[in-house]
Every structure is written in C-alpha cells, then in structure tokens.
Amino acid sequence: xxxxxxxxxxxxxxxxxxxxxxxxxxxxxxxxxxxxxxxxxxxxxxxxxxxxxxxxxxxxxxxxxxxxxxxxxxxxxxxxxxxxxxxxxxxxxxxxxxxxxxxxxxxxxxxxxxxxxxxxxxxxxxxxxxxxxxxxxxxxxxxxxxxxxxxxxxxxxxxxxxxxxxxxxxxxxxxxxxxxxxxxxxxxxxxxxxxxxxxxxxxxxxxxxxxxxxxxxxxxxxxxxxxxxxxxxxxxxxxxxxxxxxxxxxxxxxxxxxxxxxxxxxxxxxxxxxxxxxxxxxxxxxxxxxxxxxxxxxxxxxxxxxxxxxxxxxxxxxxxxxxxxxxxxxxxxxxxxxxxxxxxxxxxxxxxxxxxxxxxxxxxxxxxxxxxx
Numbered sequence: 001x002x003x004x005x006x007x008x009x010x011x012x013x014x015x016x017x018x019x020x021x022x023x024x025x026x027x028x029x030x031x032x033x034x035x036x037x038x039x040x041x042x043x044x045x046x047x048x049x050x051x052x053x054x055x056x057x058x059x060x061x062x063x064x065x066x067x068x069x070x071x072x073x074x075x076x077x078x079x080x081x082x083x084x085x086x087x088x089x090x091x092x093x094x095x096x097x098x099x100x101x102x103x104x105x106x107x108x109x110x111x112x113x114x115x116x117x118x119x120x121x122x123x124x125x126x127x128x129x130x131x132x133x134x135x136x137x138x139x140x141x142x143x144x145x146x147x148x149x150x151x152x153x154x155x156x157x158x159x160x161x162x163x164x165x166x167x168x169x170x171x172x173x174x175x176x177x178x179x180x181x182x183x184x185x186x187x188x189x190x191x192x193x194x195x196x197x198x199x200x201x202x203x204x205x206x207x208x209x210x211x212x213x214x215x216x217x218x219x220x221x222x223x224x225x226x227x228x229x230x231x232x233x234x235x236x237x238x239x240x241x242x243x244x245x246x247x248x249x250x251x252x253x254x255x256x257x258x259x260x261x262x263x264x265x266x267x268x269x270x271x272x273x274x275x276x277x278x279x280x281x282x283x284x285x286x287x288x289x290x291x292x293x294x295x296x297x298x299x300x301x302x303x304x305x306x307x308x309x310x311x312x313x314x315x316x317x318x319x320x321x322x323x324x325x326x327x328x329x330x331x332x333x334x335x336x337x338x339x340x341x342x343x344x345x346x347x348x349x350x351x352x353x354x355x356x357x358x359x360x361x362x363x364x365x366x367x368x369x370x371x372x373x
Contacts, residue, residue: 034316035155039162041320044200046071046167064168068160078239081232085259088229192327199326206290207242213286214238214278218256221274227260227267237275243319249279301325 026033046067053063166173174193178186215238222230233256241252253275261268302322309321 031155034313035159036162037313037320038316039159039166040196041200041323042159042163043166043170044197044323045204046163047170047197048201050167050170060171061168064164067167068164078235082236085229085232085236196323196327200323203323203326209290210282210286211238211242214241214282217278218274221278222256222271225260225267225270225274227256227271228263229259233259241279301329 046064049067050060050063053066054060058066174190178189181189215234217234218237219230219234222233227233236255237252239252241249244251253272256275257268257272259268260271302325305321305325306318309317309319309324311317313320
C-alpha cells in the first residue's frame with residue numbers, strides 16, 4: 001500500500017467525523033442559532049433609529065431603551081386590541097351557533113330538498129357539549145400550557161437581551177471584531193454589516209409605510225360598511241399583510257371577512273371585495289414606489305428566498321429571508337458593478353490612446369492582421 005493512501009484514509013475519516021460532530025452541534029444549538037439570527041435582524045432594524053438619536057445627542061443606551069419601550073407599547077396595544085376582538089367574537093359565535101346551524105339546515109332542506117339532521121352538531125354547542133366545555137378542558141391543561149408559555153417567555157426575553165446588547169454596543173462590537181482582521185477584511189466586514197443595517201432598516205421602514213396606508217384605507221372602508229370593530233380589524237390587516245411573507249395577505253383578509261360574514265353576509269362580501277381591490281392597488285401602484293427607495297429586490301428573488309428561508313428555519317426563516325436576500329443582492333450588485341465600471345474605463349482609455357497615437361493604431365492593425373492570418 002502506498003504511504004500516501006493511509007494518510008488519505010485517516011484524513012477522510014477525520015473529515016467525516018468532524019462533519020458528523022458539526023451536524024450534531026448544529027442540531028443541538030438550533031434554538032440558540034435561531035435566537036441569535038432573530039436578534040441580529042431586530043438589531044439591524046432598530047439601529048438606524050438609535051444612530052439618529054445618538055447624532056441628536058441622546059446616549060446610545062437611553063435611545064435603545066426608548067426604542068424598546070416604543071416597540072413594547074405598540075405590540076402590547078396590538079395584542080390587546082386583537083385579543084379583545086377574538087374573545088368577543090368567539091363568545092358571540094358560541095352563543096349564536098345553534099341559530100346559525102338551524103338556519104343552514106332550513107336553507108339546505110328548502111333549496112335542495114334534502115333532509116339534514118344537525119342535532120348532533122347542535123349538541124356540541126348546548127350546555128354540556130364539547131364546544132361549550134372548551135374552557136373547562138383548557139383549564140385541565142393549565143400545567144402544560146403554563147410550561148409552554150414560560151418557555152416562549154424565556155426565549156422572548158433572551159432575544160430581547162441579545163438585541164439590546166447588539167444595538168447598544170453595536171459600534172464597540174464591530175470594532176472588536178474588526179480588530180482581529182487585516183485592513184482589507186475590515187472594510188469588507190464593515191461594508192456587509194452596513195449593507196445589512198441599511199437593507200433591514202429599509203425593509204422595516206417600507207413595511208411600516210405600507211401598513212399605515214393599509215390601516216387607514218381599511219379602517220375607512222370597514223367603518224363605511226358598518227363592520228364590527230373597524231379599527232382593530234384594519235390594524236390586523238395592515239400589520240399581518242405587510243410583515244407575514246407570502247401568505248400574510250390571505251391570513252390578514254380571512255379574519256375580517258369571517259367576522260363580517262358572522263355579522264351580515266353582505267358585510268362580509270363587501271369586506272372581501274374591498275380587500276381584494278386594495279391589494280391590486282397596493283401591488284401595482286403603492287408597493288413599487290415605496291420599495292424602490294428602501295429595498296430594491298426582484299419579485300422572483302423575494303419569492304425564492306422566502307421559500308428557502310421557510311424550509312431552513314420555518315416561519316422565522318421566512319421573515320428573515322427578505323432582508324437577507326436584499327443584503328446579498330446589494331453586495332453582489334455593488335461588487336459586480338465595480339468590475340464592470342473598471343473594465344469599461346480601461347477599454348475607453350485604450351481606445352482613446354490608440355486613436356491619438358499613430359504608432360498605437362499601426363500596432364493594432366498589425367495585431368489584427370497577424371490574428372487573421
């Protein structure tokens with residue numbers, strides 16, 4: 001056996017073992033990796049506002065705390081408004097469900113001459129039924145529910161801690177990282193970091209603008225249609241349709257349409273028409289103008305990145321995919337554009353010199369003749 005073969009076998013075995021250990025570590029640390037990625041995304045989104053406050057003379061830690069307070073208040077208000085609507089609608093639906101079932105049963109029998117027995121379904125909503133006892137069943141699972149809530153709360157607090165550190169100590173962290181690299185690598189790392197901050201901030205900024213416009217338009221339309229809870233429903237449509245990729249529009253529209261149908265069928269139909277019409281206006285008029293100044297990314301790249309992110313990290317990856325794809329696209333386009341500009345300048349410079357220099361012209365003709373022969 002040649003002496004190099006044993007070394008190759010050992011090196012291959014060590015490489016396979018290292019890959020196995022690396023895969024095991026990634027699997028064990030998947031939750032931590034997701035937490036760090038979410039924290040990076042949130043820090044990139046908050047840092048432009050904190051940098052602006054720092055330029056105004058506000059200390060970085062105070063500015064970061066102020067941004068956290070604003071986000072917390074806005075999120076709490078949104079959850080309170082939507083929770084109030086859902087609790088009210090679930091209670092009303094449970095109380096009126098027997099009447100709805102009887103109406104549907106009568107309509108089916110009259111329209112299709114089919115005898116329908118919905119007594120079993122009615123019993124689910126009567127006293128002692130499964131739906132009526134939903135709260136009791138949930139109370140029996142309070143232990144497991146409490147453990148899940150505590151786990152989610154711990155992850156949220158961990159993300160908040162990481163995000164606060166990344167925003168408040170952002171410049172110091174970048175200096176510490178760049179101090180370990182040579183100067184040319186430092187410029188590359190800082191360029192990518194700044195691109196990520198710009199693109200993520202642009203993504204959040206554009207989404208907020210479109211969410212505010214969507215909220216105002218849908219609030220007006222829902223109020224004119226006489227829909228229940230017009231302001232919370234418009235808030236739901238505006239935020240969910242903008243910040244949930246791909247399926248956000250359908251999820252955002254389903255809840256107001258369902259609540260409108262439970263109130264009046266004509267109200268639900270009017271809400272559906274209004275949402276579909278506004279979506280066309282947003283897709284073809286508003287969104288191109290807003291995103292052109294904040295986050296330029298081709299629709300095919302956006303769709304593919306969302307699918308890839310969801311396959312890798314689930315819902316979190318789908319949300320992080322768009323700013324990540326915009327950052328990569330901006331970096332590649334900047335790099336490729338610089339190469340094309342240098343090449344064009346060199347060609348223009350050579351053509352200018354050959355045009356002014358007769359010797360250069362004769363030399364160029366000689367080279368062409370030699371190549372032809």
